[in-house]
Amino acid sequence: MTNPDVLVIGGGLHGLSAALHLARGGAQVTVLEGEFVGRHASGASAAGVRTLGRNPLEMPLSVIAMEMWHRIADLVADDCGFHAHGQLRVVASDAQLEAETQRISRLTAQGYANETVIGQDQLRQLVPGLNHKFIGAAYAADDGAADPHRTLVAFRAAAQRAGVTILEGAPVRSLQHSRDGWTVETKAGRFAAPRVVNAAGAWGSRIAAMAGETIPLSAKASMMMVTERLTQTIRPVVSIVGRSLSFKQSSQGTLVLGGGIQGRYDLDSGRTALDFHALARGAAAAAELMPSVAGTRITRCWSGIEGKTQDLLPVICPGKTEGLFHIFGFSGHGFQLVPAAGAAMAKMVTTGIVPETLQPFTSDRLTLQGAAA
Ligand SMILES: Cc1cc2nc3c(=O)[nH]c(=O)nc-3n(C[C@H](O)[C@H](O)[C@H](O)COP(=O)(O)OP(=O)(O)OC[C@H]3O[C@@H](n4cnc5c(N)ncnc54)[C@H](O)[C@@H]3O)c2cc1C
Incomplete structure (x- = not known):
């Protein structure tokens, strides 16, 4: 098997959405999921699709996400049970x-x-x-709500149709970076790619720590x-x-x-x-x-x-080592952001430029807040 361009760690909705958008942009993508797709927050979600009462810093991304929810079938060929x-x-x-x-x-x-x-x-x-x-x-x-399981099935199927490989039962145990890129050890074997997306949800800071980064979560x-x-x-x-x-x-x-x-x-x-x-x-x-x-x-x-996270905003940013990107810590309201966050993440991975909608979500802000506390 040839090495993918991007390894996505975590098969929740954010990992699947990032993988889908990356694959649509032409990347070879493999998702490494420790248990099974949707096992944690994404499979337990109430699936509320809400701009109501959001932190204004999330609004630019949330507004784009809402437009995408209103035509979600264009993205994943299913309405995901969404009703406004x-x-x-x-x-x-x-x-x-x-x-x-x-x-x-x-x-x-x-x-x-x-x-x-x-x-x-x-x-x-x-x-x-x-x-x-x-x-x-x-x-x-x-605003409205969707069906979380239908959404998971739709994003998973759309990602696979776009060419994404999804491996379940593949918990990541270590990450190593060299000038050839990233090597990722999992229970299901070793994988390599120039770029890694950390979409490991509540375990996102553990994956970051494997790459030598401390992100409070x-x-x-x-x-x-x-x-x-x-x-x-x-x-x-x-x-x-x-x-x-x-x-x-x-x-x-x-x-x-x-x-x-x-x-x-x-x-x-x-x-x-x-x-x-x-x-x-x-x-x-x-x-x-x-x-x-x-x-x-x-x-x-x-x-x-x-x-x-401490301020209840997600971490969506490049890591400290080349080729690593983080997207986790949605603090209980990440379902609505799924389609837009994945698109913005794909843009960031592909171009190396942080889109304006993601600028409030650096990991540095959490380190600084921790130091100030
Ligand atoms: C009960 C509940 C209700 C909610 N209701 C709403 C709502 O109404 N509206 C809203 O907007 N949001 C809601 N949310 C939040 C929303 O569901 C989450 O923000 C979103 O699903 C997070 O997706 P994720 O992909 O980041 O995380 P997850 O779905 O948790 O995915 C992370 C994945 O990473 C995998 N993983 C972890 N460690 C490793 C490893 N070492 N190797 C490989 N894989 C690993 C996990 O197995 C998991 O599948 C709710 C959440 C919960 C729990």
Whole structure:
């Protein structure tokens, strides 16, 4: 087998998207996945496709990503189950409504028109049955949600059609650089390429350390709950300002509840454990949001491990050694960025130039923040 041009470490959505865009640009790409495609954050995701409430530093990339989601079938020949039913952040007090109004004014002044403030009447039309204590919301009408597994299948198949080789059960154990490029040792053998993309999610800093770089990264294990099927009444994704809850109804009628309630994780084994007390608090918040769902049976719960940085922005940048590139640490909101981050990464790998959309995401900022702390 001839050596590829690029080795991508990690078969989550960001590794697959980078591989797809690189292959479309003419590169020979091999993805080395330690377990199986989608095993961690990408397979556990709530798949909310959200510009709502994003850090303004992510907005230039997020806006491009949203345009791509609205025609995602052009990229991967499947709609990934994406529906733009909107996303809402509901508020329960005048002070919260004022804070959201001011946040959106600042966004508008920066040229973003994705969010508006709505009052109680429009909120009730969008979400019938909502608790009357919620008096308004920030609303992003073009946001929505996708199906995470359908998205994984679509990105994997599109990458393979573009010529990407995907090896599962190939955990990377060491990286070495010489003037001939990179040699990567895995449980499934040794691979070489001039360029390596580190898309190892919560393990991204471990891969960076194998190349001699220290990038501060912690992790989180967000949990999800799915209920039995109910009559379809709720279209947008709803979250509550100041609370860990996101609430949506799938096209099958089940309620899908998440929003950052945390379980426990172990990076060495890759396993997570659910925290049922925290899940109960999440279920109580859902019943507070929508009183009619109290008593609905929860049929499944899970959690997934995701890399988390100190400022909750990802690391997407060249490494310190030639030919190495990092893309990890999406801190619980990387699903929406998948199509655009992969395209920008491919551009950076191919040209060596960091696109403007990626400039806030250097690893140096984390080292500097750590030194200042
Ligand atoms: C429960 C949950 C809900 C979420 N909901 C949303 C949401 O609604 N909206 C949103 O935008 N985002 C959401 N996210 C975040 C989003 O899913 C992630 O940001 C995104 O999937 C990260 O993708 P990734 O490819 O970077 O990481 P991952 O999918 O974790 O992929 C990394 C891969 O690297 C592999 N790997 C690790 N070490 C090695 C090694 N040594 N060798 C080879 N391979 C290795 C792993 O096995 C893994 O498959 C959620 C996340 C979770 C967990």
